[in-house]
Amino acid sequence: MWRRFLSICFLASSLVAASSEARPFRGSTKIHVLLCQSADDGAALRTADYYRRLLFTPGNGGLADWWHDISYVNFNNAGSEVHGWYRMSQTTGQLQALNRSDKINACVEAARTAPSGALTVPPGAIRYIVTSPGIDAFGWNGGAFMAFDFEVGLAVHEGGHGIGLNHTFSNNPDYRNVDWAAIGEYDDPWDAMSWANSYVATTPFGAAPAALVAPHLDRMGWLPRSRIAVHAANGASEAIYTLAATNHPEASGALLVRVPFAPDDLFRYYTIEFIRKDRWSAGIPADTVLIHEVKRNRDAAGVPVGEQIAWLQRDLARADKAPAQALDANGVQIRVLSINPATNQATVSVRSEMAARCLMGFVWREAQPGDLVCVPPAERAETRQENAEAASRREPGGGAYGPNTCRSGFVWREAFDGDAVCVPPASRTRARASNAQAGARANPARIAYGPNTCQSGFVWREADDVDWVCVSPAARQQARDDNALASSRRQPGGGAYGPNTCDSGFVWREAFPDDVVCVPPASRAAARADNAAAPTRLMIP
DSSP, X not given: OOOOOHHHHHHHHHOXXXXXXXXXXXXXXXXXXXXXXXXXXXXXXXXXXXXHHHHTOTTSSSHHHHHHHHTTSOEEOTTOEEEEEEEOSSOHHHHHHXXXXXXXXHHHHHHHTOTTOOOOOOTTOXXXXXXXXXXXXXXXXXXXXXXXXXXXXXXXXXXXXXXXXXXXXXXXXXXXXXXXXXXXXXXXXXXXXXXGGOOEEEETTEEEESOXXXXXXXXXXXXXXXXXEETTTTSOSEEEEEEXXXXXXXXXXXXXXXXEOOTTOTTOEEEEEEEOSSGGGTTSSSOEEEEEEEEEOXXXXXXXXXXXXXXXXXXXXXXXXXXXXXXXXXXXXXXEEEEETTTTEEEEEEEESGGGSBOTTOEEOOSSTTOOOEEOHXXXXXXXXXXXXXXGGBOTTOBTTBTTOBOTTOEEOOSSTTOOOEEOHHHHHHXXXXXXXXXXXXXXXXXXXXXXXXXXXXXXXXXXXXOOOEEXXXXXXXXXXHHHHGGGGXXXXXXXXXXXXXXXXXXEOOSSTTOOOEEOHHHHHHHHHHHHHGGGGBSOO
């Protein structure tokens, strides 16, 4: 386990994820790195090229490779720049005495007035300020302030915050990283967002985190739709799932199983994933299944109220509080059945009560024991009253239809086979209508869509299996139509832009990186507009 200094822990805690408007996100974020020396600092220890290789150059084991692998090639910092070194006017002691805003400004001003060539970073651009010597360590919305000897992992963590990821927690009531942290905060060492307490991989540029856990991959929209299983969405209460290791997506199986259990909050659920002890995760203790409870924040400092937090479920009965390999809570039973390193797979069994539960606003009718038809609460109350009055509505001594013959003005309710409770005709009509609507009112799991749930009136565009952008139904249909027509809009035999060269009058859609479906220019413009508006169309920011 890699232990980190208090200043680095504070850096991670202090960055608020206000830039979460980026998600769901696929593509590049450009970062401007400013290298600044104090007035009394000696020669810079590391060159600008070193930081380019550490942060942005693919193929050498640094930050670029980490994001490439962990995001499944969905995220990068292409186009980023490193500038400096710049000489600040303040000495090391003077800089240490400044407030943090002034520390940032001291470096920005040194770059703006540099004799070697002034640099002005565009307003709103992301800035990483690196100082020699180390002056402070903290983050803010739009950047990070780091010492010259920072590791890959710190840049990962700050980059995670910058795209809307919150810290991970655990359910361990005895864990507190430092006195200003919340109970359980940073206690998920399998995850980059617990960087103060992470398992690590060794790189040429210092330590790197083992992974991003599946709830974060899900939040960013980096998991293919076809690799997410939602338990009970098909109406089955019990199922066995094959999991592919999240760091071996080439294996078959689900990368994440989502297990909703709270009909009154579909953004609260368990997630199940499997991770192998290799690749970036070579530093974890062993191959393991991880179970997280994902729920909206109520009181964790530094995380906006209402945003989701992932809580690693530990086995609190064990002395080492290892990750739970079984869970029985909130009407959910999860069991790890097997782990097969040879195939990079694990199997788990899951059982829950959600398939039989009602959507919010509905309750079981309970016209008889086991009647789980979902109805408005008023209808259940009326049904109970009808049952209580049943005897008074039958013909004394029976009649043409036997002992349950109804008195004049009443009919059998027929809410289920054999239901001979006598009710007004309107009640029978109501019961039949409720039976017909039973499927639409039951099983909240089928509408537990996860962190990228669209607001009412929007649907996922689904231009490919990793397209979680929320659009109008018409835009989704347009994407489907464009996909179907793609081959007919390409130049036969290819052209100046290779095999995907479009016919005259068509352009690449570019709804996401490498989207070379040929569409009319208006469709490309619409895709860009939908991408820009996507964050405002999510149920959870």
